[in-house]
Amino acid sequence: VLAVSGVIGTWAGPRSPGTAYVMAHHKLGDIGDGPMGTWGFPEGGMGGVTAAMRAAAEQFGATVRTSAEVARIDVRDGRVRGVTLRDGDSYEADVVVATTHPKLTFLEHVERAALPEDFVTAIERWKTRSGTVKVNLALDRLPEFTCKPGFDPEVHGGTIVLAESLDDLEGAFQDAVAGRPAARPFADICIPSVFDPTLAPPGKHVMSMFTQWVPHAYAAAPHAAELEAYADRLVARMEALAPGFTASILGRQIIGPHEMETRFGLVGGNIFHGELSASQLFHMRPAPGYADFTTPVRGLYQASSATHGGGGVTGIPALQVVKRILKDT
Ligand SMILES: Cc1cc2nc3c(=O)[nH]c(=O)nc-3n(C[C@H](O)[C@H](O)[C@H](O)COP(=O)(O)OP(=O)(O)OC[C@H]3O[C@@H](n4cnc5c(N)ncnc54)[C@H](O)[C@@H]3O)c2cc1C
Incomplete structure (x- = not known):
């Protein structure tokens, strides 16, 4: 059972180096009832989690739009300006949080010219x-x-x-x-x-x-x-x-x-938005210099599973990105 926890979602077998981290990653969590390593099952399936998040956000006055594919994250003068959807609708915003896979966010949604070359190279090399x-x-x-x-x-x-x-x-x-x-x-x-x-x-x-x-x-x-x-x-x-x-x-x-x-x-x-291998953890997740939930674009933040604390349904990237935004604003 321990070996399975070390290779879940991972392109590595139990005899590959580094899988002990993946095992630890899967044993660190708890469901708020004390013992570590316990797993929860939300009532209604995994959709129950997002339904609860939606209800909570709406209570605070948020509007949630689903089935709304982002085509582009709009950047001008090094600052995020909002997002444009595939259907043409656009939203202006001073702060945008991307929770999509980093290869989508930084190689498809943000124009290359808005990002430093070494950062783009790091994302291109991201193993997934x-x-x-x-x-x-x-x-x-x-x-x-x-x-x-x-x-x-x-x-x-x-x-x-x-x-x-x-x-x-x-x-x-x-x-x-x-x-x-x-x-x-x-x-x-x-x-x-x-x-x-x-x-x-x-x-x-x-x-x-x-x-x-x-x-x-x-x-x-x-x-x-x-x-x-x-x-x-x-x-x-x-x-x-x-x-x-x-x-x-x-x-x-x-x-x-x-x-x-x-x-x-x-x-x-890849179920974690990128492999949980030694070169993609901690200060390297998803790229050196950007493991603090910021991105090279001012106002654009990241909180996907490819940031520290991900993957898995941990809520850690979301908590950390909110702290980061509050600190910056
Ligand atoms: C088969 C499977 C089993 C898993 N089992 C477990 C488990 O037992 N326990 C556990 O903790 N974790 C598990 N995981 C991992 C966990 O589900 C993920 O780590 C977690 O959901 C990641 O959350 P996220 O918000 O970072 O990204 P995601 O949940 O991937 O959310 C990103 C969202 O962005 C959307 N999106 C993509 N492109 C666009 C676009 N252009 N515009 C708008 N939206 C877009 C996607 O549709 C998706 O809804 C599992 C994953 C898989 C695939």
Whole structure:
């Protein structure tokens, strides 16, 4: 389980250097109830978090606009002036906070001439590879494991790791390094409908399988057939442990690196907006001289997962950027 925490969302196997940091990153958090390393499940799924944030912001008088793609961050005389949307609407603002992937913010949304060359080079070199595939399943019933028959809240309500050994994990990574999707992918599984009845009709369930690895080059194209075969292998691994599992699947959704990039703006499919490797942490996240949530453009701030405290749903970049803005204004 520790090894899995060290490679989650990471283009590195358990025997690669640096993965101890990724493990620590995943163990540092808490959900406000005391012990470190605990994980929370928001009621209603992850959308519950943004819905709560929206409600809180609106209470303070904010207007929230969604489905509004930013085409350009407007800069004049070294200062941010606002943003222009893809549909042509524009908003003037003295302060803009970008939470998009840094390659989108600084290589697509801000014009190159407004940024120092060394900063642009650092962002161009930013590593954002991934081999993560998310498989979501709708289930007719809970899986019944041969090794632990019946319902057990600690099993069905906990994290189920589909990996047998370090070699098993390393083998999956080495397959992807060699340019093949893993023959035996691993999965970090949870069934949130066990404790959140809003997610599925009574008796039915949703299963989230966070899995690795496919080649990081899969971000460049859909690779739909390969991803279907990859998901079949995951299901077969579950079937071997929980007979009848395959027959319990009502529907499945497979989200590979290409869809993560094109649909969610996760360049390279990297779930953290950039690798959590030693050269991309602390004062280097996302670039030397700009790890304090500022950018080379006055008034333009950054708070994406590619800043210190990210990735993950930590709230740390947001807290820090607000402190920074208050200090500057
Ligand atoms: C499959 C998966 C599983 C994960 N599991 C966990 C987990 O269990 N626990 C955990 O803590 N973290 C997890 N993470 C990581 C976590 O979700 C991210 O680190 C976090 O959501 C990053 O927040 P963010 O605000 O920095 O960026 P994002 O959540 O990526 O938000 C950036 C937003 O910008 C939008 N956007 C992109 N381009 C534009 C544009 N041009 N104009 C306007 N908007 C734009 C995107 O659509 C997106 O909504 C997971 C991530 C993935 C992908």
